[in-house]
Amino acid sequence: MSESAPPPTDATLCEWNHLIQHTAASGSYSRCLRHYASLLAAGLRGGASTFPSLAKSCAALRLPRVGRAIHAHALLAGAASGVFVRTSLLDMYAKCARLPDARLLFDEMPRPTLVSWNCMVAAYGRIHEVEESVAVFNAMQRAGVRPSEGTLVGVLSGCVDSVSAGNIGLCVYGYSVKSGLDADLPVLNSVLTMLVRGSHLDVARSLFDTISNKSVVTWTALASGYLHIGDYMEVFDLFNLMRAVGQTVDSAVLVNLISAAVLFGNLLVAKGVHALVIKLGCESEEDIAASLINLYAKSEDLESAREIFDAVHMVNVVVWTSMISGYVEGGHLNEALMVFDNMRCAKIEPNEATVSSLLSACAKLGSAELGKKVERDAISIGLQSDPRVATGLINMHCKFGNIKLARKIFDGVRNRDLAVWSAMINGYACNGEGSEALVLFKEMKDKGVQPDAIVFTHVLTACNYSGLVNEGLECFRSMTVEYGVEPSVEHHMCMVDLLCKAGHFRSALKFIKQTPSQVQTKILAPIFSSYSTNCVDPSIELISEDILNLDPENSGHYVLMSNMLSSLGKWKKATSYRRQLRKQGLIKEPGWSFVQLSG
Incomplete structure (x- = not known):
């Protein structure tokens, strides 16, 4: 306290406390902390009614260091022993992901309240430590504290994104039925979300149909499940x-509706959904605007997408x-970079999605210089x-032939997902x-990462480019059998x-x-091309008519057949295929490429 500071008075302290509580209650958390700094500068010290509001502000702003300082001030003021203050500090540590501090504070409580127990249960649930959350849940019952609907929601929140915790979640739901808490809507919404995320959509729909007092969260949870499986109808x-029963609509509902329109892929439907958004007065909300831009971009109407962006x-x-993503996917790469x-x-910092789209644009343009610029921004x-x-970055550098630099980036990623592994395997494959690629594929499997169809395509491509026949046959076998x-x-x-x-x-x-008959016609180009190049056994000619009859609209097969017959010296037959191609009005699409000059 400075020498010139006025002596503290109860009236002044009450005014500060009221101001701090009011700003925290209104959601002005940064202002609340600034008021507290002014209180300290005035030589005053907070009381038991001050610290809960400060802890709430630190929790909302995710400021654990400031929260720890608030905790120290509460100890110095002798207010930290109060149950209300302790619980607010516990909640602050939990929401700031400081679980050891939260648990230490919780264990020091002589008789935790229901709110304290719920904070601890939800803290573990929030980071998907389901077993710890259940352990606290069981401990509170042994302590004679009856769980509330908030307790169950805390446990269920940890089961939402964990497949292995699905059985625990169902047991918790069973407990809610037994204890009479199953009628509580937040509990039902949590169970519904858990079922949807666990791909139990039929069960989720059955539960949904039994809920009489549905909220907008209930509707949104089920809709997200249908979106996940692509059932836009x-x-x-x-x-x-929802509209028929008079349920209110929020931005989450409209985003789901727009996402369904994206899956439908019809421009008229897109415009109808947009008109509805305008009618509801929500077109200026940023998350909805972003979804509408994506909708029009996927509907190949970039002009409308740009109009929404400019408005x-x-x-x-976002x-x-x-x-940017709309321009990239539509092939307007220069516009994306502009x-x-x-x-x-505009001083807007890009996020991972922005950088990813830009790197895709640079790779498609074949511009290593622009790619390095985007990479510098990402690093900064x-x-x-x-x-x-x-x-x-891996895809881009591999396309430019910088395989060593791509591998350096790959090695720098700690939590590699399937996409990272796939990109590096494909990079090795495309660079011969x-x-x-096979060594990395084995390492990926040893790490417990499950390969998908795309990864197997990259591995087979690697075997193809490097002539690894036995390895390719084994890969194809394991893909289907294992x-x-x-x-x-x-x-x-x-x-x-x-x-x-x-x-x-042979x-x-x-x-x-x-292979299935519908696949045969689509995989003949390699064998035609190889016969044409190597001028070998003419037995391929015997199956040519059957092949062309299966896929009569494919001009490429006619051209390949003609080239193959020419290489075998059968000029007359080769000419007849060329004539047949022109007679049917089929046109061979020309290949094209481009290079970058002077930037």
């Missing part, structure tokens, strides 16, 4: 039912990113280790380093190409005959 039906006054990073430049001029804001950004991945056209194409390049034409033909 159910989302539309749910929305119509939003307070544009956040809106900027939606516009929007990014404007974004930086500390996003280079983010899995999504790292995936984009098949053995390195991992249950249904082979796609790309997988079959890689195998046929691999066998043909190695000279195993094996390639046998492989083709074992």
Whole structure:
């Protein structure tokens, strides 16, 4: 306290306390902390009624260091022993992800209140430590404290994103039924969300139909489940039912509706949804504006997307990113980079989604210089280790042939997801380093990462480019037998190409005959091309008519057949295929490429 500070009076302290409590209650958390700083500067010290508001502000702003200082001030003021103050500090530590501090404070409480128990249960649930959350739940019952609906919601919150915790969540729901808490809407919403995230959509729908007092959260939870499986019609039906029963609509509901329209992929539907958003007066909300931009971009109407973007006054990073991604996906790469430049001029810091879209644009443009610029921006804001950004960087550097730099980025990612592994394996494959791709694929499996169809495509491509026939055959076998991945056209194409390049034409033909008929016509190009190049056994001509009859609209097969017959010296037949191609009005699409000159 300074010598010139006025002596503290009870009246002055009461005024400060009232001001601090009022600002915290109104949600002005930063202002609340500034008022406390002014109180200290005035030589005053907070009391028991001050610290709960300060702890609440620190929790909302996620300021654990400031919260620890508040805790110290409460101890010095002799107010930390009060149950209300202790519980507020406990809640602050829990919400700031300081679980050891929260648990220590909780264990020091002689008789924790129900609110204290609930804070601890929810703290573990928030970080998906379900077993610890259940342990606290059991301990509170042994202590004679009856759980409330808030307790159950705290446990269930940890079960939402954990497949292994699904049984625990169902047991908690069973307890809610037994204890009579199953009628509480927050509990039912938590159970519904858990079922939806656990892919038990039929059970979730049955529960949904039994809930009489549905809230907007109830409707949104079920709609998100249908979106996850791509059933956009159910989302539309749910929305119509909501309107019919008079349920209020919020931004989350509209975002789900817009996402369903994206899946539907019809411009007229997109405009209808947009008109509804305008009618409800929600078009200026940033999350809805971002969704509408994405909707129009996916509907190939970038002009409408740009109109929405330009009409939003307070544009956040999500809106900027939606516009950039729309241009990238629509092939307007220069426009995407121009929007990014404007974004930086507006002092908006990009996020991982922004950088990822830009890296994709640089890779498609083939511009290493622009890619390095985007990478510098990513490094300057500390996003280079983010899995999504790292995936984009790896893809870009591999496309430019900088495989060592790509591997350096890969090694710098701690929590590698499937996309990061897939990008690096594909990088090795496309740069002809098949053995390195296989080594990395084995390492990925050893780490417990489950491969998907895309990863298997990259591995088969690696075997193809490097001539690793036995490894490719084993990969194809394990994909279907061990991992249950249904082979796609790309997988079959890689195998046929691999066998043909190695000279195993008979094996390639046998492989083709074992594939489904609808796939056969789509995987013939490699074998045609190989026969044409190597001028080998003309037996391929015997199956040509059957092949062309299966896919009569494919001009490429006619051209390949003609080239193959020319290489065998059968000029007359080769000419007849060219004539047949022109007679049917089929046109071979020309290939194209481009290079960057002077930037």
